[in-house]
Amino acid sequence: xxxxxxxxxxxxxxxxxxxxxxxxxxxxxxxxxxxxxxxxxxxxxxxxxxxxxxxxxxxxxxxxxxxxxxxxxxxxxxxxxxxxxxxxxxxxxxxxxxxxxxxxxxxxxxxxxxxxxxxxxxxxxxxxxxxxxxxxxxxxxxxxxxxxxxxxxxxxxxxxxxxxxxxxxxxxxxxxxxxxxxxxxxxxxxxxxxxxxxxxxxxxxxxxxxxxxxxxxxxxxxxxxxxxxxxxxxxxxxxxxxxxxxxxxxxxxxxxxxxxxxxxxxxxxxxxxxxxxxxxxxxxxxxxxxxxxxxxxxxxxxxxxxxxxxxxxxxxxxxxxxxxxxxxxxxxxxxxxxxxxxxxxxxxxxxxxxxxxxxxxxxxxxxxxxxxxxxxxxxxxxxxxxxxxxxxxxxxxxxxxxxxxxxxxxxxxxxxxxxxxxxxxxxxxx
Amino acid sequence: xxxxxxxxxxxxxxxxxxxxxxxxxxxxxxxxxxxxxxxxxxxxxxxxxxxxxxxxxxxxxxxxxxxxxxxxxxxxxxxxxxxxxxxxxxxxxxxxxxxxxxxxxxxxxxxxxxxxxxxxxxxxxxxxxxxxxxxxxxxxxxxxxxxxxxxxxxxxxxxxxxxxxxxxxxxxxxxxxxxxxxxxxxxxxxxxxxxxxxxxxxxxxxxxxxxxxxxxxxxxxxxxxxxxxxxxxxxxxxxxxxxxxxxxxxxxxxxxxxxxxxxxxxxxxxxxxxxxxxxxxxxxxxxxxxxxxxxxxxxxxxxxxxxxxxxxxxxxxxxxxxxxxxxxxxxxxxxxxxxxxxxxxxxxxxxxxxxxxxxxxxxxxxxxxxxxxxxxxxxxxxxxxxxxxxxxxxxxxxxxxxxxxxxxxxxxxxxxxxxxxxxxxxxxxx
Numbered sequence: 001x002x003x004x005x006x007x008x009x010x011x012x013x014x015x016x017x018x019x020x021x022x023x024x025x026x027x028x029x030x031x032x033x034x035x036x037x038x039x040x041x042x043x044x045x046x047x048x049x050x051x052x053x054x055x056x057x058x059x060x061x062x063x064x065x066x067x068x069x070x071x072x073x074x075x076x077x078x079x080x081x082x083x084x085x086x087x088x089x090x091x092x093x094x095x096x097x098x099x100x101x102x103x104x105x106x107x108x109x110x111x112x113x114x115x116x117x118x119x120x121x122x123x124x125x126x127x128x129x130x131x132x133x134x135x136x137x138x139x140x141x142x143x144x145x146x147x148x149x150x151x152x153x154x155x156x157x158x159x160x161x162x163x164x165x166x167x168x169x170x171x172x173x174x175x176x177x178x179x180x181x182x183x184x185x186x187x188x189x190x191x192x193x194x195x196x197x198x199x200x201x202x203x204x205x206x207x208x209x210x211x212x213x214x215x216x217x218x219x220x221x222x223x224x225x226x227x228x229x230x231x232x233x234x235x236x237x238x239x240x241x242x243x244x245x246x247x248x249x250x251x252x253x254x255x256x257x258x259x260x261x262x263x264x265x266x267x268x269x270x271x272x273x274x275x276x277x278x279x280x281x282x283x284x285x286x287x288x289x290x291x292x293x294x295x296x297x298x299x300x301x302x303x304x305x306x307x308x309x310x311x312x313x314x315x316x317x318x319x320x321x322x323x324x325x326x327x328x329x330x331x332x333x334x335x336x337x338x339x340x341x342x343x344x345x346x347x348x349x350x351x352x353x354x355x356x357x358x359x360x361x362x363x364x365x366x367x368x369x370x371x372x373x374x375x376x377x378x379x380x381x382x383x384x385x386x387x388x389x390x391x392x393x394x395x396x397x398x399x400x401x402x403x404x405x406x407x408x409x410x411x412x413x414x415x416x417x418x419x420x421x422x423x424x425x426x427x428x429x430x
Numbered sequence: 431x432x433x434x435x436x437x438x439x440x441x442x443x444x445x446x447x448x449x450x451x452x453x454x455x456x457x458x459x460x461x462x463x464x465x466x467x468x469x470x471x472x473x474x475x476x477x478x479x480x481x482x483x484x485x486x487x488x489x490x491x492x493x494x495x496x497x498x499x500x501x502x503x504x505x506x507x508x509x510x511x512x513x514x515x516x517x518x519x520x521x522x523x524x525x526x527x528x529x530x531x532x533x534x535x536x537x538x539x540x541x542x543x544x545x546x547x548x549x550x551x552x553x554x555x556x557x558x559x560x561x562x563x564x565x566x567x568x569x570x571x572x573x574x575x576x577x578x579x580x581x582x583x584x585x586x587x588x589x590x591x592x593x594x595x596x597x598x599x600x601x602x603x604x605x606x607x608x609x610x611x612x613x614x615x616x617x618x619x620x621x622x623x624x625x626x627x628x629x630x631x632x633x634x635x636x637x638x639x640x641x642x643x644x645x646x647x648x649x650x651x652x653x654x655x656x657x658x659x660x661x662x663x664x665x666x667x668x669x670x671x672x673x674x675x676x677x678x679x680x681x682x683x684x685x686x687x688x689x690x691x692x693x694x695x696x697x698x699x700x701x702x703x704x705x706x707x708x709x710x711x712x713x714x715x716x717x718x719x720x721x722x723x724x725x726x727x728x729x730x731x732x733x734x735x736x737x738x739x740x741x742x743x744x745x746x747x748x749x750x751x752x753x754x755x756x757x758x759x760x761x762x763x764x765x766x767x768x769x770x771x772x773x774x775x776x777x778x779x780x781x782x783x784x785x786x787x788x789x790x791x792x793x794x795x796x797x798x799x800x801x802x803x804x805x806x807x808x809x810x811x812x813x814x815x816x817x818x819x820x821x822x823x824x825x826x827x828x829x830x831x832x833x834x835x836x837x838x839x840x841x842x843x844x845x846x847x848x849x850x851x852x853x854x855x856x857x858x859x860x
Contacts, residue, residue, distance in 0.1 A: 016486035050506065056446035057510050058517035065516070068524050069509035072502040076480065079499035080487045086495070087488035094498050099574075144529075 003125070003167040004034040007041075007135065007158035011175045012232040013077050014044035022232065023084035025173070026130060030090055035125045037165060039135040039158040040081055042073025063108035067137070067148045071096070074134035074154075082132045092130040095120060097137035098146060101164075102157060106140035110150035113138060113157075113219075116164035133161060152213020159216050163223035170225050172212065173232035178239030179204070179211055181265040181415040186403050189416040193264060195240045195247070200264040200360055203392045207356035208269025217241065262361030262368065263413045268406050269354040270399060272302060273327040274385070276319040277334065279344025286341055287318060290334065297333040299326045303354075303387040303394065315344070319385060321396060324350050352384065353402035356394040357409055369393050375412035381405045433555070433597040434464040437471075437565065437588035441605045442662040443507050444474035453514035455603070455662060456560060460520055465555045467595060469565040469588040470511055472503025493538035497567075497578045501527070504564035504584075512562050522560040525550060527567035528576060531594075532587060536570035540580035543568060543587075543649075546594035563591060582643020589646050593653035600655050602642065603662035608669030609634070609641055611695040611845040616833050619846040623669045623694060630694040630790050631671045633822045637786035638699025647671065692791035692798065693843045698836050699784045700829060702732060703757040704815070706749040707764065709774025716771055717748060720764065727763040729756045733784075733817040733824065745774070749815060751826060754780050782814065783832035786824040787839055799823050805842035811835045 006029065008022050029036045041047075050069050054061045061069075075096060082092035101117035124131050135154025140147050149156055155172055162170040179201070180190040196204070198221035205214040211229060220227050220241065230238025240247070280286050287306065294301060304320040322330055327350055334346055355376070362368040372393055376383060381404055385396035397405050410416060436459065438452050459466045471477075480499050484491045491499075505526060512522035531547035554561050565584025570577050579586055585602055592600040609631070610620040626634070628651035635644040641659060650657050650671065660668025670677070710716050717736065724731060734750040752760055757780055764776055785806070792798040802823055806813060811834055815826035827835050840846060 016483060019487055053446060053506075053510060054513060057449055058513040060517070061513040062516045062521075065509045065512040065522070065524060068512070069506060072505040072509075075502040075505065076483075076499060079495045079502075080483060082495040082498070083484060083488040083491040086492050087490070091492075092495075094495060 001033040001168070002035065003037060003162075003165050004029055005037045005039065005158050005162040005165065005167045005170045007039045007154055007170070007172045008081075008232060009154065009174055010041045010044050010047070012173055013040060013042075013081070016080070019043075019077070019080050020084045020087075022173075023081055023088055025232065026081070026085060027088050027090055030130055034168075037121060037125070037131045037133065037161055037167070038081065039133050039154050039161060040074060040077045041135050041154040042070075043077045043080075046073045046076070064145060067108045067146050070148055071134065071137045071146055074136055078132045078134045082130075085130055085132075090130055091128065092132055093124045094132040094134070095124075096134045097157070098139035100131075100133040100161070102133075102138035102160065103141050104138035104147045104149070106143050106145060106147065108145070108147055111138060111140065111147035112215075113149065113160045114141060116160050118161065118164045121161070121165065133157065149215075152216055155213050155216035156219055159219045159223075159225050159227065162225045163219065167225070169228055170220070171228045171230060172216075173230060174211065175231065175233065176211065177231045177234065177236055178229050179209070179241070179265070181263075182406055182410045183209075183268065186268070186406050187266075187410045187416075189418075190265075190410065191415060191417040193239045194237070195242055196264050197244055197360055198241060199391060200358055201241045203356065203358040203389065204265060204267050207267035207354065207358065207392065207394060208271070209265070209267045212241070261359065262365050263357060263359035263415065265358055265415065266406050266409045266413075267356045267358060268402050269356075270402060271324055272321045272352060272354055272396075273324045273348065273350035274319060274321050274352050274396060275327070275330060275334070276317055276347040276349075277343050278317050278347060279315045280318055281342055282314045282316045289341055290318065290337065293333045293337050294322075294330055297326075297329050299323075299330050299333075303385055303396065305385050305387070321352070321354070321385070351399040352396050353399045353405075354394055354396055355402065355405045355409065356392055357413070358392045360391045362391055362393075371412055372409055375408045376405045379404045379408035381408070431463040431598070432465065433467060433592075433595050434459055435467045435469065435588050435592040435595065435597045435600045437469045437584055437600070437602045438511075438662060439584065439604055440471040440474050440477070440507075442603055443470060443472075443511070446510070449473075449507070449510050450514045450517075452603075452662060453511055453518055456511070456515060457518050457520050460560055464598075467551060467555070467561045467563065467591055467597070468511065469563050469584050469591060470504060470507045471565050471584040472500075473507045473510075476503045476506070494575060497538045497576050500578055501564065501567045501576055504566055508562045508564045512560075515560055515562075520560055521558065522562055523554045524562040524564070525554075526564045527587070528569035530561075530563040530591070532563075532568035532590065533571050534568035534577045534579070536573050536575060536577065538575070538577055541568060541570065541577035542645075543579065543590045544571060546590050548591065548594045551591070551595065563587065579645075582646055585643050585646035586649055589649045589653075589655050589657065592655045593649065597655070599658055600650070601658045601660060602646075603660060604641065605661065605663065606641065607661045607664065607666050608659050609639070609671070609695070611693075612836055612840045613639075613698065616698070616836050617696075617840050617846075619848075620695075620840065621845060621847040624667070625670045625672055625677070626694050627674050627790055628671060629821060630788055633786065633788040633819065634695060634697050637697035637784065637788065637822065637824060638701070639695070639697045642671070691789065692795050693787060693789035693845065695788055695845065696836050696839045696843075697786045697788060698832050699786075700832060701754055702751040702782060702784055702826075703754040703778065703780035704749060704751050704782050704826060705757070705760060705764070706747055706777040706779075707773050708747050708777060709745045710748055711772055712744045712746045719771055720748065720767065723763045723767050724752075724760055727756075727759055729753075729760050729763075733815055733826065735815050735817070751782070751784070751815070781829040782826050783829045783835075784824055784826055785832065785835045785839060786822055787843070788822045790821045792821055792823070801842055802839055805838045806835050809834045809838035811838070 085092040104111035508524040515522040534541035
């Protein structure tokens with residue numbers, strides 16, 4: 001058997017008892033004959049505690065030092081996991097991101113992995129050790145500084161290690177049983193997906209499904225690493241994230257080769273705000289000036305809608321969505337443009353939510369949009385904005401109506417299970 | 431002005447407020463024109479908390495992983511100190527022991543520094559930064575593993591950095607005002623020493639004065655680094671630990687070149703136990719077999735006394751002191767030798783204390799021993815063992831009589847101040 005990479009998040013490592021449970025789980029894989037490499041996050045809420053300390057010391061801590069601080073969290077958990085494994089009679093070696101050869105660019109706080117040189121990991125595996133690697137961190141190629149990867153960083157670490165080590169697959173252990181057709185807290189009849197394709201998972205992640213981070217899925221797709229998302233609290237099969245539905249990973253249950261479902265799931269996102277620029281002169285270049293100003297302010301936009309101007313006025317309205325956290329920065333940047341561009345006014349709304357229907361099958365099945373919009377309308381929900389990709393349809397609705405819209409779409413596409421499947425095991429839902 | 435190295439211990443870094451106070455202190459030195467390099471310990475009791483976690487996870491954690499775990503403590507404090515400095519408008523760069531070039535042997539838990547290659551520190555200083563280094567840690571030369579230096583490790587880190595950087599001097603910030611003629615908790619009239627020589631400080635440290643660790647003083651003597659032991663809670667001059675009393679360090683008050691005092695101070699130690707091997711046949715090699723057995727058990731002995739045997743019996747008694755923590759191990763090792771060596775019995779006593787009178791001046795002043803013994807006798811204290819070096823006289827007494835003996839010796843040698851000088855600022859006395 002080959003190498004398996006496992007990832008355990010903070011909620012699976014909340015205290016000494018949890019760490020011992022994770023160690024038993026790791027040892028099971030080793031006993032089954034795998035070479036095991038594990039990426040760990042910081043324990044429970046310890047990262048938040050370090051952030052609090054930093055804020056007490058300085059309102060604007062330098063990013064380099066913040067990375068130095070936060071990387072202590074994974075250092076603690078990896079050493080404790082290695083100790084717990086040793087207590088079970090196996091040997092483990094822990095490595096920091098730097099020691100593990102996780103090479104990044106030098107953007108502190110959200111560095112990107114640019115290479116993995118896992119020489120020390122391979123040597124340790126050859127010597128028969130289980131390897132524990134600090135997730136979420138690396139070392140910059142040019143400056144040799146310690147970096148962190150930002151949100152979802154440990155998932156990305158695990159997949160990057162799996163790629164560099166040519167692992168059979170990567171197991172992401174979390175506190176739910178897998179990827180569901182909708183958030184089970186909103187739709188109790190949501191079903192666990194046995195398999196989901198990379199492209200569907202990318203859209204799900206981009207549209208608010210928090211189970212896997214976008215960058216981790218992108219990495220897995222680029223290097224063709226099968227991901228098995230599963231619970232650290234049970235031994236149930238989870239969800240395989242794979243190139244296509246017919247893919248069967250090593251050790252996974254023999255594929256009842258399933259026909260691809262039209263719809264993989266319904267995702268939702270309450271983290272965005274909407275800005276409307278009212279009465280923009282409908283001339284070449286006006287929209288460009290608005291979006292350049294937002295780009296200069298380092299703001300990532302999501303949906304953008306421009307209505308065709310009424311010929312009578314030669315004015316148009318431009319609406320877009322963006323992270324709520326960037327709302328005030330964006331409004332300031334736009335207000336400064338008002339005289340120059342000559343728009344009438346700015347509207348800001350952070351009481352919105354986004355519902356996205358995702359499925360690779362919608363490419364070959366016309367009528368999906370119509371059915372989606374009808375279901376939402378039938379639930380009494382007004383659609384404010386629409387945006388689509390090849391395998392996704394997203395709508396913006398009033399924040400208070402998100403749950404109703406998700407449930408209506410889930411039912412309309414026959415995604416409901418006959419009984420409740422989902423159990424959330426951890427506390428924090430991270 | 432040149433480079434100054436400062437060291438701050440855990441009690442000076444107990445919380446965010448303490449860290450900000452330390453940062454102001456560091457910035458004062460930078461403002462005064464020094465290049466400043468700082469070695470920090472872990473915050474307050476955080477090392478103990480990490481030890482507790484390790485013990486919860488495994489009763490016998492591997493030493494390599496213990497070092498990986500514990501080094502997280504200094505990583506946290508160094509990043510926070512750097513942030514606090516940045517908040518004061520100066521730039522700081524923190525470095526782990528490994529990044530700072532602290533090269534050690536590979537004995538986890540009590541590694542020795544064998545080289546310091548401070549290239550990154552020098553570059554950061556040239557760029558105008560204040561440098562913060564994680565104390566107590568390094569990286570092993572052969573295996574590139576993270577190591578810790580054991581007790582007093584951050585003091586040693588600071589002095590080793592001072593030597594490698596050819597610093598003007600090394601300031602050890604602590605929670606008392608300096609080195610005193612006796613422990614002020616026992617002798618309220620103890621006086622702060624303005625200067626003490628390396629050799630006297632070595633004897634003080636070896637005899638129980640906890641203010642500086644033996645290895646740190648040895649390092650300072652070898653590389654001729656003046657140490658200034660002072661309080662992080664006041665701006666008073668502390669104690670200079672220097673080659674000889676006439677030495678005046680840069681920036682220190684112009685030396686009223688003092689005549690060397692006869693006695694530097696009275697130290698005491700309650701951490702030892704005494705073992706007596708009764709009735710050892712007075713033949714060549716018997717004592718050697720006893721001490722070989724103890725050496726094989728990795729036990730460091732302190733005082734050893736053998737009485738001349740009474741000619742009538744051809745038997746002798748051998749007594750020695752050792753750390754209490756090793757008492758049971760030693761008794762077992764000796765019991766196993768009983769038939770072979772043929773001694774009569776073993777006596778174990780851990781209710782003892784050691785009083786040491788230390789002073790380079792006793793070399794040239796006869797009668798010091800007599801005065802010391804008389805003072806102790808006059809206080810009603812019985813002397814159980816005696817051992818001497820060129821500049822030290824130590825006696826073993828009943829543990830309950832240690833305070834009385836220290837006070838009597840302190841008074842006999844005119845060390846009492848006319849008023850109470852000592853203030854202990856921190857809580858833990860570490």
